[in-house]
Amino acid sequence: MAGRTVAVVGATGAVGQELLSVLDQREFSIGQLRLLASSRKNGRTINFRGKDIPVEAATPESFEGVDLVFSAAGGSVSKELAPKAVEAGAVVIDKSSAWRYEDHIPLVVPEVKGDDVASHQGIIACPNCSTIQMVVALGPIHREHPIDRVVVSTYQSVSGAGAGAMLELGAQSEAIVGGDDPEIDVLPRQIAFNVIPEVETFRPEDGYTSEEWKMANETRKIMHAPDMRISATCVRVPVYRGHSEAVSVEFSEPVSAAEVREILSGASGVKVVDDISNGAYPTALDAAGNDDVWVGRIRDDVSTDNGVVFWVVSDNLRKGAATNAVQIAELL
Amino acid sequence: MAGRTVAVVGATGAVGQELLSVLDQREFSIGQLRLLASSRKNGRTINFRGKDIPVEAATPESFEGVDLVFSAAGGSVSKELAPKAVEAGAVVIDKSSAWRYEDHIPLVVPEVKGDDVASHQGIIACPNCSTIQMVVALGPIHREHPIDRVVVSTYQSVSGAGAGAMLELGAQSEAIVGGDDPEIDVLPRQIAFNVIPEVETFRPEDGYTSEEWKMANETRKIMHAPDMRISATCVRVPVYRGHSEAVSVEFSEPVSAAEVREILSGASGVKVVDDISNGAYPTALDAAGNDDVWVGRIRDDVSTDNGVVFWVVSDNLRKGAATNAVQIAELL
Numbered sequence: 001m002a003g004r005t006v007a008v009v010g011a012t013g014a015v016g017q018e019l020l021s022v023l024d025q026r027e028f029s030i031g032q033l034r035l036l037a038s039s040r041k042n043g044r045t046i047n048f049r050g051k052d053i054p055v056e057a058a059t060p061e062s063f064e065g066v067d068l069v070f071s072a073a074g075g076s077v078s079k080e081l082a083p084k085a086v087e088a089g090a091v092v093i094d095k096s097s098a099w100r101y102e103d104h105i106p107l108v109v110p111e112v113k114g115d116d117v118a119s120h121q122g123i124i125a126c127p128n129c130s131t132i133q134m135v136v137a138l139g140p141i142h143r144e145h146p147i148d149r150v151v152v153s154t155y156q157s158v159s160g161a162g163a164g165a166m167l168e169l170g171a172q173s174e175a176i177v178g179g180d181d182p183e184i185d186v187l188p189r190q191i192a193f194n195v196i197p198e199v200e201t202f203r204p205e206d207g208y209t210s211e212e213w214k215m216a217n218e219t220r221k222i223m224h225a226p227d228m229r230i231s232a233t234c235v236r237v238p239v240y241r242g243h244s245e246a247v248s249v250e251f252s253e254p255v256s257a258a259e260v261r262e263i264l265s266g267a268s269g270v271k272v273v274d275d276i277s278n279g280a281y282p283t284a285l286d287a288a289g290n291d292d293v294w295v296g297r298i299r300d301d302v303s304t305d306n307g308v309v310f311w312v313v314s315d316n317l318r319k320g321a322a323t324n325a326v327q328i329a330e331l332l
Numbered sequence: 333m334a335g336r337t338v339a340v341v342g343a344t345g346a347v348g349q350e351l352l353s354v355l356d357q358r359e360f361s362i363g364q365l366r367l368l369a370s371s372r373k374n375g376r377t378i379n380f381r382g383k384d385i386p387v388e389a390a391t392p393e394s395f396e397g398v399d400l401v402f403s404a405a406g407g408s409v410s411k412e413l414a415p416k417a418v419e420a421g422a423v424v425i426d427k428s429s430a431w432r433y434e435d436h437i438p439l440v441v442p443e444v445k446g447d448d449v450a451s452h453q454g455i456i457a458c459p460n461c462s463t464i465q466m467v468v469a470l471g472p473i474h475r476e477h478p479i480d481r482v483v484v485s486t487y488q489s490v491s492g493a494g495a496g497a498m499l500e501l502g503a504q505s506e507a508i509v510g511g512d513d514p515e516i517d518v519l520p521r522q523i524a525f526n527v528i529p530e531v532e533t534f535r536p537e538d539g540y541t542s543e544e545w546k547m548a549n550e551t552r553k554i555m556h557a558p559d560m561r562i563s564a565t566c567v568r569v570p571v572y573r574g575h576s577e578a579v580s581v582e583f584s585e586p587v588s589a590a591e592v593r594e595i596l597s598g599a600s601g602v603k604v605v606d607d608i609s610n611g612a613y614p615t616a617l618d619a620a621g622n623d624d625v626w627v628g629r630i631r632d633d634v635s636t637d638n639g640v641v642f643w644v645v646s647d648n649l650r651k652g653a654a655t656n657a658v659q660i661a662e663l664l
Contacts, residue, residue: 150635151483151633153565155487155527155567155569169525170509173509174509177502177506177509188611189615189617190615190617193501193505193570193572193617194616194617195487195569195616196615197576197578197613197615197628197643198613202608202609202611204608206631206632207589207608207629207632208631208634216634216635229634229635229636230634230635231580231633231634231635231636231639233485233580233629233641233643235487237487237527237570238571239525239526239570240525244527244529244567246485246529248563248565276534276536277534279520279534281530283522283526283527283528283529285525285526296529297529297539297565298539299539300539301483301563302548302562303481303482303548303562303563304481304563307563309563311529
């Protein structure tokens with residue numbers, strides 16, 4: 001497939017830009033590259049491997065001759081365009097939530113159940129960023145010791161809400177440092193010097209947010225674990241890049257922190273940074289720009305005989321989005 | 333006791349300053365006020381109710397004629413001075429961790445087991461800030477439906493680490509906004525635009541931090557619930573004032589979110605802010621400067637039949653420290 005034609009939909013967004021970096025860094029083989037975005041971005045060019053490539057408007061007719069599509073656009077755009085790309089003969093790796101919950105569409109984190117890509121019928125879905133980093137850690141543990149229940153609290157960076165939220169954190173921080181009032185526009189509350197327990201939209205039926213619902217339901221689908229019980233609290237924090245998660249895992253029998261640490265130390269895509277005697281644990285700043293999922297603070301859960309607690313950090317734009325999509329393409 | 337003499341130890345610190353505000357706002361009756369601090373602060377004056385009061389060096393001889401001491405100093409100072417104050421005939425309300433775990437010393441949150449103050453032998457201990465706000469919410473629930481287990485993740489503001497940490501967040505934020513490198517001094521990692529899963533010191537024996545250990549052990553003592561199982565993950569976030577907590581509570585029988593919401597709506601010291609259809613939930617910014625413990629995002633735990641999840645926010649310098657101490661004095 002050295003001569004394959006690759007299209008990136010949403011090429012000008014935060015994830016699209018990161019995707020181009022990851023494609024380049026991982027030396028992904030590309031014949032021709034087509035960059036697609038909303039028509040507002042028409043006329044822009046983006047440099048990739050030394051060439052200035054024009055950004056074209058993404059339309060249903062954009063996929064003629066395209067072999068592989070990375071779609072980093074929103075759900076409604078993906079709902080419209082992905083079937084057109086498949087009709088034109090392309091395989092679509094989609095980052096939006098548009099296709100994740102369709103039974104016939106594989107939802108894939110390569111380290112966990114990479115073989116699932118083989119079952120695709122044109123579209124392969126990428127999970128939500130907060131889910132990906134958690135399942136990279138849960139997957140290898142679950143293979144050795146079936147996980148019964150997960151309680152997770154997140155500390156999610158603003159880049160998960162897009163480039164506008166990153167600009168908003170910067171503008172609010174600058175205003176406050178300068179003694180001015182911050183303006184609130186993209187996120188639901190002031191994010192600078194605050195934390196917001198509202199990521200995505202509220203679900204009136206159960207009081208969870210759609211982000212929290214995703215973490216539970218996507219995890220079950222990715223891991224082929226329909227009975228795993230999962231409750232999440234998703235919180236936005238004033239961090240630019242990198243999501244952190246406090247994860248509490250319960251088994252049906254005793255499993256020690258030492259066993260979990262050993263399993264994770266040999267796990268694909270995981271970097272264990274866990275030496276409290278030297279103050280070693282991962283933070284969002286450490287993980288930014290990196291493809292691994294970092295795990296630390298692994299300890300026995302003192303509130304149950306069958307539990308382990310740990311801290312998971314990853315760059316939500318890399319492994320949480322762009323890197324996971326490119327890894328799926330590498331599996332094809 | 334209109335003419336009583338009150339001393340404040342640690343009067344120049346973040347908690348000491350807040351204590352003076354709370355004493356004034358709650359119209360606490362004081363005959364004479366003595367302000368004590370480390371000898372470095374000698375010569376400063378602090379205005380209280382229109383009078384400039386000199387700050388004196390805190391020594392073992394400082395408590396002659398003092399009726400009531402609010403101690404907002406650190407543990408080692410309190411260990412030395414509190415017994416001297418008691419010998420001089422004073423009652424000491426202590427904010428440090430020096431006395432909290434002594435069997436004969438009551439550890440009190442007035443809304444939970446206020447009667448415990450009566451058993452004092454001179455010293456009454458105030459819990460840690462992150463514990464106080466959690467037990468104000470757990471207390472009324474536990475009275476109706478015994479709580480079996482608690483899993484909590486915190487989002488703690490830098491003011492919990494003192495005035496130096498607040499200055500550090502400001503200085504780091506200003507440096508980063510201005511394009512400079514931040515300096516790390518007070519907190520173990522960069523806190524601006526980052527979160528740090530290390531509050532207080534690590535315990536080699538179990539991998540928890542002392543802050544996490546406090547949340548478990550203080551809660552059991554305050555609530556007279558020696559069998560309650562509690563696991564905490566304590567995380568510092570770049571917020572100046574106000575701790576937030578994601579709390580997951582399990583009972584031995586089914587209890588609904590609706591029941592918990594009703595209990596908390598009538599609970600002393602609690603303000604329920606929980607209307608997701610209008611985007612209403614508390615954040616640290618909302619709670620700053622306020623004496624209540626704010627609870628929102630109350631929902632059934634989808635990972636168990638017997639659980640409820642909620643979000644607790646409070647100003648750690650007010651209810652988490654100064655207000656709780658003054659409320660104890662009001663009970664005396």
